[in-house]
Amino acid sequence: MNFKFHFKSVLLILFFIASNSAYSQKDKPNIVIIYVDDLGYGDIGVNGAIGVKTPYIDTLAENGLNFTDAHCSASTCTPSRYSLLTGSYAFRNNAAILEGDAPLIIDTTKETLPKMLQKAGYTTGVVGKWHLGLGKGKIDWNKRIPLGPKEVGFDYSFLIPATGDRVPCVFLENQKVVGLDLNDPITVSYGTRIEGYPWGFKHPELLKQHTDPYHQGAVINGISRIGYMKGGKDALWVDEDIPFVLSETANGFIEDHKENPFFLYFSLHDIHQPRIANIKFVESSTMGPRGDVIAQMDWCVGQITESLKKANVLENTLIIFTSDNGPILDDGYLDYARELVGEHKPAGIYRGSKYSVYEAGTRMPTIVHWPEKVKPGTSDALLSQVDLYKSLACLVGQDVEKGAAPDSQDFLKSWLGKSKKGREFLLEEAYTYGLRMGNWKYIKPKNKPVPNWIVQKFVDPGFREEVQLFNLEDDPLESNNVYKAYPDIVKVMEAKINEILN
Template identity: 80%
Template sequence: MKLSALIKSIVFSTLCCIAFQACAQHNNPNIVIIYVDDLGYGDIGVNGAIGVETPHIDTLAKNGLNFTDAHCSASTCTPSRYSLLTGSYAFRNKAEILEGDAPLIINPNMGTLPKMLQKAGYKTGVVGKWHLGLGKGKINWNEYIPLGPKEVGFDYSFLIPATGDRVPCVFLENQKVVGLDPNDPITVSYGTRIEGYPWGFQHPELLKQHTDPYHQGSVINGISRIGYMKGGKEALWVDENIPYVLTDKANTFISNNKDNPFFLYFALHDIHQPRIANIKFVESSTMGPRGDVIAQMDWCVGQVKEALEKQGLLENTLIIFTSDNGPILDDGYIDYARELVGDHKPGGIYRGSKYSAYEAGTRMPTVVHWPKEVKPGTSNALLSQVDLYASLASLVNQNIEKGDAVDSQNFMDSWLGKSDKGRKYLLEESYTFGFRMDNWKYITPKDKPVPNWIVEKFVDPGFRTEPQLYNLYEDPSEVKNLASEYPEIVAKMEAELKEILEQ
């Protein structure tokens, strides 16, 4: 072959390869993860909710796949979010609930779910609650904050920096405070009190909701927060408007990226406390503020689905709806959730809650909707959110670099309802460890007393000095401890758990 002909052949082959890759990327589905906060398995209509309606979520479930045994990786928020985005268990990085001024806990050099999707040609965005830290030291809230969503793979970000009950009570867009007056700079302090906004313990008359002793810091918009804040008056959020602001930003991201594959991580603040419903949703349930913000959250889901429909994108968009940890009724603010819950069971038939090693702590309401690929139905596959990284990598034909997503496994066929295969072993992180194997649930013994702050939330975290073993097929509510009757199963599960913990 002549040199010129060889060159033409190489060029042609290269162009064909590029065209094939571009075509493959174009055919990849859009991916939307709707991540709710503190929503229990039983808090949606299709899973038996009483006293509140969730028509938009129920429609997704009716036309998609509803999972009965899908789990977040931990019974608290920061660890679950870390695992979702990194494919690694949170204990490997000692990830715990963070303060509002904590440094970024995801190593910018490690692989992440959004980075992997960027390589597959996706535009990536995060809208909503972050709570994974920012920067690497003391944060200057008055300038661009280095180290944040951009450094872990998000092209666009619009954030609540931590949670609604922590300062600073401002939004960040692409790592800069939105609407900040440079003549009114922000100062934030955790621990040391600073003069600025009134303090809740001094001015209870200013509060819309009274609180426990841990939420007695700066009063902003009638809500006493954790931590202290000064300045930034023009940038402060209004709690009642948060769902509208976040949903608008999510839908704008969809509109701006409609012509190429996109990944949207839509992390709602609802139904985390403080539960402050917009007037549109006040008394939309029989359960007071907690029920009202469930209805509000459902509306947000409906708005995103509607935005996808308007853009003609719904058919080829993979929507994953789920939550970061189990339900909690009393978590710092007095909104009478325990008194008004009635016959509603936030965790369904499952024992436990947020902070707990029992099943309701991590067994999440989970719906997968993708009209092009997913047939309506129900799945009992045992799955974990830590596996979404490897599963989605398989879906978009991306290899995972060595050392990345070390705990993530590919169960894409199961997420899409094409298989009922689930995990052989599943880890549930809390203030101890739960461990699943088939129908068996093992909880590690713990000799430390339950902290007062957990006791005050009316939570049983599952602390026992002896091992606990439950047969979930026969005893889904984890009532009868069978550890003494099946020592061989306890030993096997202890050994398997030890191997994971020591990897």
């Protein structure tokens, strides 16, 4: 009798623990990072966009927290994505813009943001642009690629392997090409020209948009790409359909996992070149293709919020909307973005762009939306995307492995609007380095000529032989170099940046 009583008591205790754990697990917020490509601080309505409307993003801001001084870690895409998922500055791994057949640059033996969330009980998914490399050597696109999102912590993946301007122009689902006919195998080459799809430099009459010399490889869907490709005809994407394919896939992931906590990294291709808007969005702005794909991108954001609402999980979903680097008007394709920009200021009041160490290179439109926990408003906290790793670990109560996320700091209270405290120092990676300390901005000297490929993009990357120091409170345009007047500030910031880099 005593044994039966004891056995029943144990069962009741176990049931209570299991029930309580299930409730706690279910109560954890879903996490959705909407990562836009090449979107500038001023490219959304709430930050002053002119000539294009972004109602879905503006609604997120109206009901959430809009940040005025939040940064990606670098002014180009691969480095920022690397830092976001690893909590490590990109320079530590020499992370730079990758070709379409580059090997995976994330160490699969180390913890990542999605791996940490898996340990906390999350189902993890990535949908959209990857551009972090795949495999470890020459890729066989006709088989499952052995190293990719799965090995760095994503349970599900649906990818653009690199970018829309690079081959191969196919989607990967769980690291296998979608819709591939094995009787028409894919071959990809960077460097050596291979026969297959026509080459842009030989057949300009086939092009929807003309390009610079770097984008004159394989012509697919009327767009000349970087690199050369043969085969895979049935698997080729149609650029105009990409936003619909990605949104539908992301919505499917939400629907499939709405009963338990999930992490979705929704990495949009828009507004990266080639900017090919679907007919639904053509002439939806006054700025031509660049403005049209901003409207298209906003629609994709609306699809996600509507899907979360339909699944009855919007209230308990933390949405982080942001971008991977600053805006660029001319980045390889002739779509008249510079000529049609009008009074619109892609970077807002800030100087710089993609590829630049000036503020616009990394100061990103950033909105946090979580109806249950985040009160609407604005925040001027100085924050970096590299800190999302440890901040989200704090949110879900998960320890970070020793040695993981070496540059990430916990600023959860600031991300949720409970504090205005930001970083004391914030590194900005470009083709040189910048450092923020409050409103002070230091730029490390670089005694090298600006590469011709950057010059052709009408970008000032910030290369100067002398130190640059700006007070952003008085000079947000970074136009008045005051380093000679503040030697003590220069000394402190120079020592700090050298400490970080060394």
